[in-house]
Amino acid sequence: MSQEDSVIVRNLWRVSAALFVLMLVIVVTARSVSAAEDKMDPRVAASINERLAPLGQVRTGKIEATASASAGKADAKGAFQANCFACHGTGAAGAPKLGDKAAWKARIAQGKPTLYGHAIKGFKGMPPKGGSSLDDDTVKAIVDYMVSQGK
Numbered sequence: 001m002s003q004e005d006s007v008i009v010r011n012l013w014r015v016s017a018a019l020f021v022l023m024l025v026i027v028v029t030a031r032s033v034s035a036a037e038d039k040m041d042p043r044v045a046a047s048i049n050e051r052l053a054p055l056g057q058v059r060t061g062k063i064e065a066t067a068s069a070s071a072g073k074a075d076a077k078g079a080f081q082a083n084c085f086a087c088h089g090t091g092a093a094g095a096p097k098l099g100d101k102a103a104w105k106a107r108i109a110q111g112k113p114t115l116y117g118h119a120i121k122g123f124k125g126m127p128p129k130g131g132s133s134l135d136d137d138t139v140k141a142i143v144d145y146m147v148s149q150g151k
């Protein structure tokens with residue numbers, strides 16, 4: 001081995017030793033950090049989890065709220081098609097058809113609170129909410145739409 005080679009070998013050993021020590025330091029630090037996490041105040045942990053929660057998840061509540069808030073007129077027709085048309089579009093099971101003024105006259109005369117109640121809680125052949133899982137406000141919006149078409 002030349003003089004130069006032995007210098008290189010000695011330096012390689014030094015670098016390896018330094019890397020090994022560095023690795024030990026990292027392992028020890030990582031352990032103490034995760035131990036500190038275990039002892040963390042649950043409230044602090046909860047707030048950290050909240051902040052780390054994916055943005056989409058945090059925002060869904062808001063999006064749904066806006067969706068049902070605007071479910072009024074425009075969406076009532078679509079919601080009717082999806083949830084009520086099977087009976088009220090066809091007259092199935094003796095359901096008053098949409099736009100059939102004669103069939104709606106006496107029903108509308110009962111007043112909207114009664115119609116809302118029957119639509120939400122059910123009435124004779126009319127299943128509660130037409131068998132859907134819509135929220136009350138959407139059902140009411142659909143009833144408003146049905147009434148407006150039956151006058």
Ligand code: HEC
Binds near residue numbers: 130
């Ligand atoms: C499975 C069939 C069916 C579905 C689906 C259905 N309805 Fe009905 N609905 C009926 C029948 C039958 C009646 C008539 C009940 C009676 O007076 O005998 C009725 C009556 C009604 C009435 C009048 C109640 C009254 O007091 O005269 C309203 C309002 C109404 N439905 C709303 C809805 C809405 C809103 C939906 C969709 C969310 C819906 N229905 C879905 C069958 C259905």
